[in-house]
Amino acid sequence: xxxxxxxxxxxxxxxxxxxxxxxxxxxxxxxxxxxxxxxxxxxxxxxxxxxxxxxxxxxxxxxxxxxxxxxxxxxxxxxxxxxxxxxxxxxxxxxxxxxxxxxxxxxxxxxxxxxxxxxxxxxxxxxxxxxxxxxxxxxxxxxxxxxxxxxxxxxxxxxxxxxxxxxxxxxxxxxxxxxxxxxxxxxxxxxxxxxxxxxxxxxxxxxxxxxxxxxxxxxxxxxxxxxxxxxxxxxxxxxxxxxxxxxxxxxxx
Numbered sequence: 227x228x229x230x231x232x233x234x235x236x237x238x239x240x241x242x243x244x245x246x247x248x249x250x251x252x253x254x255x256x257x258x259x260x261x262x263x264x265x266x267x268x269x270x271x272x273x274x275x276x277x278x279x280x281x282x283x284x285x286x287x288x289x290x291x292x293x294x295x296x297x298x299x300x301x302x303x304x305x306x307x308x309x310x311x312x313x314x315x316x317x318x319x320x321x322x323x324x325x326x327x328x329x330x331x332x333x334x335x336x337x338x339x340x341x342x343x344x345x346x347x348x349x350x351x352x353x354x355x356x357x358x359x360x361x362x363x364x365x366x367x368x369x370x371x372x373x374x375x376x377x378x379x380x381x382x383x384x385x386x387x388x389x390x391x392x393x394x395x396x397x398x399x400x401x402x403x404x405x406x407x408x409x410x411x412x413x414x415x416x417x418x419x420x421x422x423x424x425x426x427x428x429x430x431x432x433x434x435x436x437x438x439x440x441x442x443x444x445x446x447x448x449x450x451x452x453x454x455x456x457x458x459x460x461x462x463x464x465x466x467x468x469x470x471x472x473x474x475x476x477x478x479x
Contacts, residue, residue, distance in 0.1 A: 227415060227455065227476060228305065230261025236278070237268045237291045245292035249300045262305040264417065268297075275386040279309070279419060280316045285407040294411045301412030307457065308413045310404055312445070313420035314387040321400070322388055326371040337396040339380035339389040341366055344426045357426075358433040360461075365389070382423045392424050392441060402448060409452040415475075416449055418442065422460045434466055443473040 233252075241248040245268070252260065267278030270286040278288075287293050300306055315322065325332040341349060359365045359382060366378050367385040380389040391397045408416060425441050426432040446456040457476040460466060467477045 227307075227457075228261035231259065232262045232264060232307075233260040234264040234266065236266045236272070238272065244290070245287075245296035245300060249296070249303060252300075253303055260304060262307060262415075263300070264307040265297075267309050267311070274316055274318070275384045279311055280314065280384070280387045281311055282316045282318045283320070284311065284315065284404050294407070297411045297413065301414065305414045306412065307415040307417060308408055309419045310401070310408070310416045311419045312390070312392060312401060313382060313423050314389045315400075317386045317388050319388075321396075323372070327373055329371065329373050329375055334396050336391060336394040337400065339391050339426065341378035341380065343391060344380060344432075345428045347428070349428070353429045356429060356431055358431040360423075380426065382420065389423075389426075401445065405449055405452050405454065409454055413454065415455040415457060417457045417459060418445070418474075419459070421445075421458060422462065434460065434462060439469065439473060442470065446474045 235248075237243075237245055237248055241251040252263070267281065268287055268291050269278060269281040270283040270288045272278040272288045272291065274280040274282065287297065297306065321334045321337055325334045325338060329335065345353065354364055357365060361383065365380055365382045367381040368376070369379050370376050381387055382389055390400065392401065405416070421442060422434045422438060423432065425435060425438045427435060427437065442458060449456050455476065456474040457478070458470050458474050459478055460470060461479055464479070467479055471477045
């Protein structure tokens with residue numbers, strides 16, 4: 227990241243509404259103003275339950291905005307930062323739909339968190355109340371899957387944002403596929419979104435625990451092997467920012 231003013235924007239909210247027109251603006255009237263650009267979620271789809279922070283396909287650009295070739299061209303003009311939404315994905319994602327239809331036979335059977343995944347021995351009232359959530363209520367959603375199975379899904383944010391088991395084989399492969407796609411498109415930096423909630427442990431608050439720091443360090447290492455710098459945004463006590471800074475390249479709140 228250059229020590230210059232950075233632009234942060236949704237692609238469809240500045241310029242003509244797509245990546246190409248945004249680049250025309252940055253190469254024209256705004257030429258030389260910014261030292262980099264953080265594109266807020268531009269993945270398929272940008273108009274879900276949480277303004278793109280609930281990706282259906284994190285490795286696909288929403289076609290209304292352009293494609294990866296447009297991201298690559300923009301990255302040749304300015305350093306580009308993109309979000310990696312590590313904690314969850316949309317309930318409309320192909321992975322979740324496959325698991326919903328096929329259950330344990332799905333290749334993604336270990337990808338999504340349920341109440342029993344986090345609390346295999348059952349959850350007491352005290353243990354559930356200990357979980358930190360940035361919204362009212364418990365981070366749980368009752369659902370009947372397409373195959374008829376009933377599940378209590380772990381949903382930190384909304385009922386349509388299903389939490390990922392980032393420690394599973396499928397979770398790790400899913401996140402690595404995102405890193406590969408971004409790196410190949412010329413993205414130079416990633417912001418880890420909602421990473422503070424990525425690791426869950428029974429009986430604890432499951433927010434920025436030592437295991438979370440270990441996950442951040444490991445994920446940052448995997449990103450750096452692909453030439454990506456890592457920024458973490460966590461809304462927390464300032465000392466947490468100092469602690470996180472030891473694991474990544476940049477922090478902010």
